[in-house]
Amino acid sequence: MGSRMSEGAATVMFVKRTYRYVDGARVEGTWQHIFIRNGDTYFLTDMAIYADGTVDCWGLTDLDGLRRHLETGWVATEIPQGARASASDLVDWNFDEPEFFVSAQGLLGETADKIDELNGRPDSSVRCLMAVDTFLDDPTESNRTAAREAYLAIPEHLRMFALGDMDSKDWPLATLVTAVGQRRAGYDDRVVTAEMHAHTEKYFRDRERLRASLPVAPPDGPVTAASPTVQLPMAHFHEDRLADPGRHILQIDYPAPIEYDGRTYPTVEHAYWAMSTSDPEARERIRTATRTHDARTLAADAPRRDGWPVARLAVMADLNRAKYTQHPDLAETLLGTGDARIMLAGTFSGYWYGHGSNWVGRLLEVVRSELVVARWRDD
Structure with a gap:
């Protein structure tokens, strides 16, 4: 039996909410901090992301437009030392040894995930867990490969959160989806052994037992409405x-x-x-x-x-x-x-x-x- 990790899995619940109106209809959204390079200054601002796929980074665009902004550096995920930055009307400063944790590809992937979340669709982490469930139910190498591809499709800075286990982070996923003798996918390039697989399989068995012992819903009912708005x-x-x-x-x-x-x-x-x-x-x-x-x-x-x-x-x-x-x-x-x-x-x-x-x-x-x-x- 598989771990059924994806059963009842909820997408990441974002607490940063916004919205806009289009032809009188409310379009739900969320937002995140980004830097926009305008001239020689990097401005700390908020990028709004909406359920209809629109992205607002000092102008409305979409995922393809955000990709172009990342390629040109208009939306910056790397800033050189000494560069000038500004949080408009609040503070200006110069960078000293800046360290970014989100790459351009990671920001693009996280934005796509947020659009999926806003529409109630599985994001990349949930899709990975679904692929892992399939592999655990039917542990063929083709299913392992599919799970590996789904794992690598998660934005790199978000992979550690996929299992919701901050003690183990994503090492069980990285190990499980890597065949014996291969270097561990997207993790630390360590060669995976049969012993590591056995340890990982025990992890997922223990995880399944723990999940089976927990209530599947709050005692007084579901958190979200079953009927459409x-x-x-x-x-x-x-x-x-x-x-x-x-x-x-x-x-x-x-x-x-x-x-x-x-x-x-x-x-x-x-x-x-x-x-x-x-x-x-x-x-x-x-x-x-x-x-x-x-x-x-x-x-x-x-x-x-x-x-x-x-x-x-x-x-x-x-x-x-x-x-x-x-x-x-x-x-x-x-x-x-x-x-x-x-x-x-x-x-x-x-x-x-x-x-x-x-x-x-x-x-x-x-x-x-x-x-x-x-x-x-x-x-």
């Missing part, structure tokens, strides 16, 4: 419900009257804006406005309640609870999203929608969870 653009509703609005009922301006605070409001958005003002007369005008646009415009001219920026989150949560508890058919649509992340577009500020903090979507996920618990209580 629900991402809805803005929809324009008439006074009456649409014949087949689908998941657009999740929008807060969808016409679903709710009882709240002793009054009936045409939509969640009407109620939200009415609750935002301290003027009772303005509140009533907002409540009876024909369109949500009119309600929003009326609210803009009305005085805000004291503490509204703090209270608004709880108000929006209450209003969405009212909507889905008072309309069981709409609750079924919300429950039908499973455990998906909900991202909506709308005319509020970025505080509420998917191009910002996405609080509307996050509150809908909370209400969805509460609906599930309510069903438990009814059983």
Whole structure:
């Protein structure tokens, strides 16, 4: 049996997140530090890497463009001693015996890995572990060669992290994928012996036993959603419900009257804006406005309640609870999203929608969870 190292293997979780918008759609990204040579100065800056394969290193390009930038030295992975460097508006300095740990090829490979990670695809390390699994299940020399090629395809500075074992680093991989009598692949050029193979095979057997003894997922469920993200653009509703609005009922301006605070409001958005003002007369005008646009415009001219920026989150949560508890058919649509992340577009500020903090979507996920618990209580 193979070690099943790649089962459930997650790509490296980057904590450096960014994004950009393309035609109104959010494109996820990450970033890393690089040096850009402009004239005689090397500038320390951030290179953004996006899920669509775009790379921003003082200008948008792609992997081929990054390769050309590395070849010309615009993106620098080697800097001569004494060269001038700058972290713009922060500090300038001159290099004294600079030592780089990432080669041009390594930076290019790591960037490709990050694009794979952003798209939920196996990166070079995971692909290597998959090839090793295949070899351990069927230890032929052709499978060993394939595993060796996959190992060498990992950017050199990242190979030590592939196994997630910083005591052993990557020596077990380098040894396993090298045939007896050959020099160890990409590691220390030591000739591999049968004894080294036996030691390595024991390492992977022990590793498999350890992995088998660990839980495959957190006790309370998976870390990431199983259902695909629900991402809805803005929809324009008439006074009456649409014949087949689908998941657009999740929008807060969808016409679903709710009882709240002793009054009936045409939509969640009407109620939200009415609750935002301290003027009772303005509140009533907002409540009876024909369109949500009119309600929003009326609210803009009305005085805000004291503490509204703090209270608004709880108000929006209450209003969405009212909507889905008072309309069981709409609750079924919300429950039908499973455990998906909900991202909506709308005319509020970025505080509420998917191009910002996405609080509307996050509150809908909370209400969805509460609906599930309510069903438990009814059983």
